[in-house]
Amino acid sequence: MSSPDSTAPSLPLSTKENITPISSKIEELNESRSELLGRIQSLKQDLQGWRSKLDTQVKVYRDELTDLKKTLNVEVEQLRAEFQDLRTTLQQQQEDVTTSLRNLGLQDVSGDVKQAQSQETKTEEIAKEEQPVLHLHEDENTKIAEN
Template sequence: MADTNSSSSPVSGARNSPSSKKDDLRPIGDKILDLNVSQSELLGRLQIMKQDLQDWRTKLDTQVKTYKEELTVLNKELNSDLEQLKSGLQQLRVTLQQQQDHISDNLKNLGLEDGPEGSEVQETEVKEHPISEREVPLLDKSSDAGSEGVIADTSA
């Protein structure tokens, strides 16, 4: 084993001629050159990747800004539509209440002609029963034709 260790020791390398040292240095020089080229290529790739990342971020920021603006517009439109719906529902409630009051008044008037007992019964029935589908067209006629249309339809 001593022979194997001595042949691989630096002392044995010193025994080689100066030309063999140049040959040993040449592959190292080639390796250094290859490493320099690889380093340059990697640095170039890194720069390209940095630029791509910056471009991607810019594009992403632009898209986010655009989407935020679109969402803001949609939100405003939605709020406007919601307010219109609320207003429409409130108008419908008021109209329905007016129609119910009008019908109640007409039923009271009709009930008074029949007698005081009849009006109480009719009033109770109106309050207990919701408007049926059959009565909906009567309500529409009353809002278009006026109060005479309701009296004529309810007495028939």
Template sequence: MHNREPVLSLLSSPLLWFTSLSLSPRRLMDSSPMAETDASAAPPSVSAPSSSSQKENLAPLTSRIAELKESKADLLGRIQGLKKDLQDWRSKLDTQVKTYREELTDLKKTLIVEVEQLKSEFQELRNTLQQQQDDVANSLNNLTMKETPEVDATDKEENK
């Protein structure tokens, strides 16, 4: 035998009785304790609301459900739009990062080449300066040697 307690509690609340999706009013009538004893008996003593009061009770609920569905659709649309915007933003950001990395790589290569050129130029300058120093030193030595015999000869003449 089935437990009839939930059915009886549904019958005691008119709003639950009419809004129940799993149990229609007909099924409630068929599953009532009176239906087991006498099928031709009158419906339970709980007074059912009239169809006009039923419509009055359901109208605000129906409009509220419609509002909620519309709001849900709007929110889902906004979420989809935000997801698309985020995806577009990420794509643009990834593109910019890739571009900047390529530019930095090119700049780094250019910088390395320029530094190597400067090193080479400085080494050439060092070599040139060293050569010039050597030339000046040799010239001074040569001058000193040429002047030294003349000085020696003049010193000898003066000593006599």
């Protein structure tokens, strides 16, 4: 059999061999960890820079939109005022033409138009009332012819 002394020296040798690769692995892991931490820090800085740029752009766009909105509101108000002026001018011109026609002894043109429209409406109503009567006569004639 083998003596206990012969096995004892072999253990320290294998332990020493295992320790060397482990320490080098730990050193590599520490280096990788440092490198990853550096990358993370760089990415955080990049992200902060992008956020800052984005915030600046958003502020600029908001300011531009506010200015555009103000400009648009001013232009809309100007258009409203111009349309109101046009409306007033047209009404005044219409009144002037009506007054001129009256002074010349002519009837109010708008009254003539309204009168003509009402006569057309009456004519249409009479025509509608007469149509059923015509149909009744036709039906009676048909019945008489059948008998």
